[in-house]
Amino acid sequence: MxxxxxxxxxxxxxxxxxxxxxxxxxxxxxxxxxxxxxxxxxxxxxxxxxxxxxxxxxxxxxxxxxxxxxxxxxxxxxxxxxxxxxxxxxxxxxxxxxxxxxxxxxxxxxxxxxxxxxxxxxxxxxxxxxxxxxxxxxxxxxxxxxxxxxxxxxxxxxxxxxxxxxxxxxxxxxxxxxxxxxxxxxxxxxxxDVQHTYVTETKTRVRVPEEVPQAVMKDALWDEYTQRCIGCGRCNFVCPTCTCFTMQDVYYTDNGRVGERRRVEASCMVDGFTNVAGGGQYRKTKGERMRFKVLHKISDHKKRFGENMCVGCGRCDDVCPEYISYSHIINKVYDASEKVLQAKNAEGGEENE
Ligand code: SF4
Ligand code: SF4
Structure with a gap:
């Protein structure tokens, strides 16, 4: 209808x-x-x-x-x-x-x-x-x-x-x-009789790993982004599924005991996001931040909610000033995961012989 x-x-x-x-x-x-x-x-x-x-x-x-x-x-x-x-x-x-x-x-x-x-x-x-x-x-x-x-x-x-x-x-x-x-x-x-249009193929393709082995966390693939990413956070701000925020209490100048609490969008790629009391910082390098972001989108969210967080809109690729392609990273994670799983299977095979 x-x-x-x-x-x-x-x-x-x-x-x-x-x-x-x-x-x-x-x-x-x-x-x-x-x-x-x-x-x-x-x-x-x-x-x-x-x-x-x-x-x-x-x-x-x-x-x-x-x-x-x-x-x-x-x-x-x-x-x-x-x-x-x-x-x-x-x-x-x-x-x-x-x-x-x-x-x-x-x-x-x-x-x-x-x-x-x-x-x-x-x-x-x-x-x-x-x-x-x-x-x-x-x-x-x-x-x-x-x-x-x-x-x-x-x-x-x-x-x-x-x-x-x-x-x-x-x-x-x-x-x-x-x-x-x-x-x-x-x-x-x-x-x-109308049905909305939708696409059935895209030029950009990704292979999303079913499982990302722990060893991929330490893979050298992340190091490239420590060099290339400038930590601007644009990829987070355009993403429809990035939801992190920080809190700001703003006190009015005429009466310092009165004010408002604001929720302000935050980015896991920018400096300071993982700062904790005592001067600690959980993810110092851009490579570590990229790893966190990517695995949240294509692995961790799925473990909790049953589907990947990323919906493939491609906006992060469109906006990155350093031409970092998130879809390429997904494919690299897939290849690295396959390599680890194949090595594990080969080891298992040898043990069974
Ligand atoms: S492609 Fe995925 S990670 Fe990138 S902006 Fe869209 S939903 Fe977010
Ligand atoms: S938009 Fe590009 S350069 Fe900026 S934080 Fe994201 S990946 Fe890094």
């Missing part, structure tokens, strides 16, 4: 949705990229269809809808605390299949990771509904197929695909949530 709309119908649709929902979507910011005269696609609240970027992959992920880069959690005085207010209108988030899979990882970390849930995450999460942007083709550096995140079967209220037909742009919507039908009918939508 679905609908087809023209360009003007799509504008009408967004206008009527916007009267009931805040819309958080990828937006192309001209000239705001990291180099002079380059663009960037990041997430923002929009009011019109024209602002929504459907063609290019976003450079940053949707996760700020749940985990803003800096979020005031509560205010405190000497005697009291007050939770920060939140805009309680429901939010429609436009995102691609890999990011919808990333949402499940975020939920695992914040809602299903022990006895307590994170209430500040939960109160934002409860407001969100998702619109799936179809992917008619893979982008550079995507490897969603190998990570199993190319196809989404549920968790979205409707999908959107746009295509040029002659002089016009036509929009197709698969609408699994029938409560949205009225919006499409109000915008003059024609009923049609």
């Amino acid at each position: 679905g609908y087809v709309l023209t360009q003007s119908g799509f504008s009408e649709l967004v206008k009527s949705l916007e009267s009931q929902y805040r819309i958080f979507a990828p937006v192309l910011k001209k000239g705001a990229g990291r180099h002079l005269d380059t663009d960037v696609v990041l997430y923002d609240f929009v009011k019109s269809a024209e602002e929504i970027e459907l063609e290019h992959k976003s450079d940053y992920a949707f996760k700020e809808a749940l985990l803003p880069m800096s979020e005031t959690l509560f205010f405190f005085t000497e005697q009291q605390t007050k939770e920060a207010d939140l805009d309680e209108r429901p939010v429609l988030v436009f995102l691609r299949s890999c990011d919808l899979h990333a949402l499940k990882r975020l939920d695992d970390i914040y809602l299903r990771n022990g006895k307590e849930i994170d209430p500040f995450y939960k109160r934002r999460r409860d407001l969100l509904h998702f619109v799936l942007i179809g992917c008619p083709h893979a982008f550079e550096n995507c490897f969603c197929v190998d990570m199993g995140s190319n196809l989404t079967k549920d968790g979205y209220v409707f999908s959107i695909d746009s295509a040029e037909e002659g002089e016009d742009t036509v929009y197709r919507f698969e609408v699994p949530d029938a409560s949205f039908n009225t919006f499409f009918e109000g915008a003059g939508g024609t009923k049609a």
Whole structure:
């Protein structure tokens, strides 16, 4: 079940949705990229269809809808605390299949990771509904197929695909949530049998090891990154599944006993992340940090939650100023793991002879 709309119908649709929902979507910011005269696609609240970027992959992920880069959690005085207010209108988030899979990882970390849930995450999460942007083709550096995140079967209220037909742009919507039908009918939508597009192959391929033997922790492959990585943390900030944060207590200058507590995004690749009392630091070299990040994404999270944390969006490869390819690292870890396992099997074989 679905609908087809023209360009003007799509504008009408967004206008009527916007009267009931805040819309958080990828937006192309001209000239705001990291180099002079380059663009960037990041997430923002929009009011019109024209602002929504459907063609290019976003450079940053949707996760700020749940985990803003800096979020005031509560205010405190000497005697009291007050939770920060939140805009309680429901939010429609436009995102691609890999990011919808990333949402499940975020939920695992914040809602299903022990006895307590994170209430500040939960109160934002409860407001969100998702619109799936179809992917008619893979982008550079995507490897969603190998990570199993190319196809989404549920968790979205409707999908959107746009295509040029002659002089016009036509929009197709698969609408699994029938409560949205009225919006499409109000915008003059024609009923049609629609299924969202998704990719079935990517140019970038990864081989993810089933098991990473302990010996790979000490493999020389990590040393290269001590030399190449500059510890800027960009790869973490663009990643839809990186969730680490640090806490900041900000005291007001007029009264040093009053202030606010903020949760601020953090990066396991930057200096200081593993500093502990007494001047200790757990992961000093960039190679050690890379090892921690990569194995968290393709091994440790899976041991706890049953699936890999990385969804293969390729943003970390897109953004690294040192051209470090995370997908290459996964393949190197696979080769190193195979080598260790084969040596173990050969030893076992000799012992049995
Ligand atoms: S590790 Fe890289 S490819 Fe994997 S989800 Fe994060 S940004 Fe995307
Ligand atoms: S983006 Fe590249 S250089 Fe920066 S921390 Fe990540 S891997 Fe290192």
